[in-house]
Amino acid sequence: MKAQTEQRIAVSILFLCTFLVVVPVLVILIIISMKGVSALTVSFLFDMPQNGMTSGGIFPAILGTVYLVVGAIVFAVPLGVLSAIYLVEYAKDTPLSRLIKLAIVNLAGVPSVVYGLFGLGIFVIFFGFGASILSGSLTLGIMILPVIITASREALESVPKTFRIVSLSLGASKWQTIRHSVLPHAIPGILTGTILGLGRAAGETAPILFTVAAFYLPKLPQSVFDQTMALPYHLYVISTQVPGIPEHTRYGTALVLLLLVLLLNLGAIILRYQFRKKKKW
Amino acid sequence: MNTAWNIVRKIKEHVIEKVILFSGTTSILFVLLIFVFLLKEGLSIFWMVPLSDFLFAKNWYPISDPPQFGILPLILGSLFVTFGAAVLSVPIGIASALFIAEIAPPKLKEVMKAGIELLAAIPSVVIGFIGMMTLGPLIKDLFNLTTGLTALTGSITLAFMAMPTIVSIAEDAITAVPRSYREAAIAMGATKWQTTWRIVAYAARPGMIAAVMLGIGRVIGETMAVMMVTGNAALIPRSFLQPVRTLTATIAAEMGETVQGGEHYSALFAIGIILFIITFIINGIADLYLHRTRK
Numbered sequence: 001m002k003a004q005t006e007q008r009i010a011v012s013i014l015f016l017c018t019f020l021v022v023v024p025v026l027v028i029l030i031i032i033s034m035k036g037v038s039a040l041t042v043s044f045l046f047d048m049p050q051n052g053m054t055s056g057g058i059f060p061a062i063l064g065t066v067y068l069v070v071g072a073i074v075f076a077v078p079l080g081v082l083s084a085i086y087l088v089e090y091a092k093d094t095p096l097s098r099l100i101k102l103a104i105v106n107l108a109g110v111p112s113v114v115y116g117l118f119g120l121g122i123f124v125i126f127f128g129f130g131a132s133i134l135s136g137s138l139t140l141g142i143m144i145l146p147v148i149i150t151a152s153r154e155a156l157e158s159v160p161k162t163f164r165i166v167s168l169s170l171g172a173s174k175w176q177t178i179r180h181s182v183l184p185h186a187i188p189g190i191l192t193g194t195i196l197g198l199g200r201a202a203g204e205t206a207p208i209l210f211t212v213a214a215f216y217l218p219k220l221p222q223s224v225f226d227q228t229m230a231l232p233y234h235l236y237v238i239s240t241q242v243p244g245i246p247e248h249t250r251y252g253t254a255l256v257l258l259l260l261v262l263l264l265n266l267g268a269i270i271l272r273y274q275f276r277k278k279k280k281w
Numbered sequence: 282m283n284t285a286w287n288i289v290r291k292i293k294e295h296v297i298e299k300v301i302l303f304s305g306t307t308s309i310l311f312v313l314l315i316f317v318f319l320l321k322e323g324l325s326i327f328w329m330v331p332l333s334d335f336l337f338a339k340n341w342y343p344i345s346d347p348p349q350f351g352i353l354p355l356i357l358g359s360l361f362v363t364f365g366a367a368v369l370s371v372p373i374g375i376a377s378a379l380f381i382a383e384i385a386p387p388k389l390k391e392v393m394k395a396g397i398e399l400l401a402a403i404p405s406v407v408i409g410f411i412g413m414m415t416l417g418p419l420i421k422d423l424f425n426l427t428t429g430l431t432a433l434t435g436s437i438t439l440a441f442m443a444m445p446t447i448v449s450i451a452e453d454a455i456t457a458v459p460r461s462y463r464e465a466a467i468a469m470g471a472t473k474w475q476t477t478w479r480i481v482a483y484a485a486r487p488g489m490i491a492a493v494m495l496g497i498g499r500v501i502g503e504t505m506a507v508m509m510v511t512g513n514a515a516l517i518p519r520s521f522l523q524p525v526r527t528l529t530a531t532i533a534a535e536m537g538e539t540v541q542g543g544e545h546y547s548a549l550f551a552i553g554i555i556l557f558i559i560t561f562i563i564n565g566i567a568d569l570y571l572h573r574t575r576k
Contacts, residue, residue, distance in 0.1 A: 007474035011384055017376035018385070021444050022396035028403065028411050079304050086305025090298070096306075102568065103308040109495070109564035110315060110557060111502025112405075113529045117536075117553040121318035125541065142311050149308070173290070175297050203404025206504040206529075210536050232406045232505075239410050240509055250414075254407050265402040269395075 032254050039252025053216060053238060054245055058253055060220055064133075064228030065202055065260070067221065068212065071137025072144060072201045077194055079141075080148030084190075087149075088156040089178055108146035112206040115143045119211040134224040136212025143207055144197035151193020155186035188275035192268045199264035203257065205232040215241070231257045319557055323550030326350065335551065341515040343535065343545040350548045352555075354517045358432070358525035359501060361518050362511060365436025366443055366500045371493050373440075374447030375482075378492070381448065382455040383477045394452075401445035409509030412438040417510060424522055430512035433521040438510050439503055443496035450495055450571075454488020455481060487573040494567035498560050504529040528552050 047057030083100075091097035119139030129135045159182050167181040168174070205213075213233035221228040235253045238245045326335065330350045338351025381393050413430070416437060421429030458481050466476040482489070512524025513534060526534075532549050539546040 003472045003475065007472045010474045010478065011380075014376045014380035014384060017373045018380045018393055020373055021377050021400070021441075021448065022393050024441065025396050025400045025403075028408070029399075031415065032407070032411065079307055082301050082304030083307060086301045090301060091305065100305060100308055102565070103312045105568050106312055106561055106564050107308055109498050109502070109560045111504065111529055111560055113504040113532050114315070114319070114502070114553050114557050114560075117322070117532065117550055118315045118318055120536070121322045121550070122314065125322075126318070145308065145311070173294055175294050199402060203402075203406070205404070205406045206533055209533055232404055235410060236406050236505060236509070239413065250410070254410050257404060258407055261402055261404055262399070265398070269398075 029258070032251060032258055035248065036251035036253075036255030039248040040255065044252060045256070048218075049216065052244075053242060054249070058231070058234060058256065060217060061229040061231045061234035061253075062256065062260075063220060064213075065231040067133050067228060068136050068140060068208065068230060069198050069201045071133060071224070072140035073194060073198060075138055075141035076145050076148050076197060077190075080145050080193075080197075081152045081190055083145075083149050084152030084156055085178060085183075088153055089174070089182070104146050104149055107142075108150075110143075112143065112204055113209075115139055115207040116209050116211060118142075119207060124211055130225065131210070131212055131214075131227050132225045133212055133221060133228055136208045136228075136230075137224075139207045139211045140201040140204065143204065144201050147197040147200060148190075148193050151196065152186070152190045155189025155193070156182060158189065159185045188271060192272045192275070195264050195268040195271065199261045199268070202264065203232055203261045205230075205236055208233060231260070316554075316557060319550055319554045323547050323552075323554050326544060326547040326551045329544060330548075335548075339517060341531070343548060344538075348544060350544070352528070352531075352548075352552060354515050355526055355528045355531050355552070357518055358511070358515070359527040359529070361432045361521065361525055362435040362439060362507060362527055363497060363500050365432060365521060366439035367493075367497055369436060369440035370443040370447055370496060370500075374444050374492070374496065375451055375489060377444070378448045378451035378455055378489075379477060379482060382452045383481060384473070397445050397448050400441070401449075405442065405503060405506040406509070408438060408442060409506035412506060412510040426522055428512055428524060430510055430524055431522050432511060432518055432525045435507050435511035435525065435527075436521065438506050439500045442503060442506060443500050446499050447492045447496040450492035451485070451489045454485040454492065457488065458484045487570045491567040491570035494563050494570070498563040498567070501563070502529060502556065502560055504533050508533055528556055532556075 044057045045062065046059050048059060050056030087097060087100060091100070116139065119135055119142075123129045123135035123138050124131055163181045163185070164177055167177040172180070208230055212227055213230050214227040215229075215237055217227065217229055231253070235250070235257055238253060239250050330338075335350055335352060336356070337353050338349065339353050340349040340351045341354050342349040377393075377397075381390055381397075385393060412434060416434055417429035419429065420426070420431060420434050462480050462484055463476050466480045467473075471480070507527050508530035511526065511530065513526045513530060514524040515526045515531065516523070518525045532552055535545070536549050539549065
């Protein structure tokens with residue numbers, strides 16, 4: 001076979017493969033949008049569920065997901081950013097820093113349902129928080145920690161070395177240098193990672209199964225020690241556990257969850273793009 | 282005055298450094314805590330059921346009397362689905378990575394990368410939902426089955442979910458191959474395809490292996506989607522057109538009904554220990570290969 005013919009065939013096959021990955025993504029988005037959009041009304045978003053969840057809205061699930069995500073971020077962002085500062089600014093290439101990096105890789109690879117077991121064992125039972133927003137947020141927080149650390153590390157590493165050298169040479173201490181010359185330039189990157197973490201936490205179901213999620217609650221949670229409904233778990237419940245839920249309600253719930261997660265990701269992408277454009281070094 | 286202020290500043294600096302050092306090590310702490318708590322809640326099952334019986338006995342009847350805790354059907358369920366997903370996603374994923382990194386014109390490249398990032402962002406419960414509503418009925422009609430929720434449905438769904446991991450990491454590895462390799466090959470008279478396949482892909486092998494390992498790690502650990510599309514029958518699978526149940530789905534589906542501290546409860550934690558160890562090994566190997574690429 002001639003090399004040119006071979007090339008033409010090979011490239012067509014590669015293109016076809018890429019097509020096979022990308023096109024179903026669009027098909028999924030289109031199906032969910034078309035079948036779910038009719039359910040999207042103000043009362044669907046802001047009402048309590050009624051008649052065994054067959055009618056009414058999904059407000060408690062949306063609110064619950066917001067609570068959980070905020071809780072996870074409050075816990076994971078300070079810890080993750082400080083952790084990244086340690087790795088980038090303080091740690092030398094020692095066995096300890098290599099161990100930390102290995103731990104981060106593994107934390108990122110632990111299956112989400114194992115996080116659920118862990119959260120059940122430590123927060124719900126050992127610390128006695130019960131199935132609560134607190135337990136769920138902490139579990140989600142630990143799960144998104146690798147996302148935050150990795151993004152923050154990249155952001156810190158992208159700040160040129162000269163910024164640090166100049167600051168140190170003017171007599172600033174190590175922490176002052178980090179605080180005033182490095183961190184401000186890394187903030188957009190850290191923010192991008194935070195938003196990606198938000199999106200991840202908002203969509204996960206398995207970690208909240210045994211730590212917080214409620215099948216159905218007649219009223220909204222009052223404190224961090226209450227259980228709550230959550231959007232991804234609600235979608236699971238109405239599509240597999242409860243018969244007789246109208247199809248547009250299921251698709252509507254899927255659409256709300258999808259929009260929430262995709263908007264967060266879109267925000268992160270726009271932010272990253274703006275940041276790269278503005279960067280002058 | 283000045284010295285007093287200096288001392289305060291030094292103490293402050295010292296405290297901050299200690300806080301940062303502590304935060305730095307929390308990742309190790311969490312990995313250890315996860316393992317410790319899995320062991321704490323899960324090990325007690327092995328006083329009642331020896332490890333070899335737990336792993337290789339053929340029956341998982343956790344709530345019958347007496348209960349039987351053999352996870353072989355679950356292990357096989359996970360293996361079936363993972364194998365199926367790997368067969369589909371590895372060739373397609375590597376091919377896509379080659380296309381995106383080497384062949385696609387810049388505009389198309391951006392569009393396709395965005396599409397794959399989009400896929401990575403879709404929550405697994407949404408993918409499970411759409412798989413259940415569309416792919417399930419399709420497979421049911423195609424093969425004339427009584428149910429469309431089978432190992433095959435799970436494999437296709439999971440192959441799709443492994444794609445973003447495989448494509449993005451393999452693409453990074455391919456892009457990292459030095460430009461001079463390509464120039465040398467082209468200068469020797471190789472076509473674009475010969476260069477891509479025999480030189481670039483060859484040089485990027487360690488990174489591609491890492492990509493495949495991480496993709497498989499993702500598939501083994503995936504829970505919600507697989508629980509919704511595989512039909513959840515804890516039987517030893519004989520074909521891809523049967524319902525199966527994976528290790529992860531078993532934990533997610535049954536934990537809610539257990540008594541805290543009971544046999545069933547600790548058996549589910551023991552499954553968690555096994556999953557943790559499997560993913561730990563897979564990620565460790567992937568990390569080794571990734572470091573080899575960087576050198």
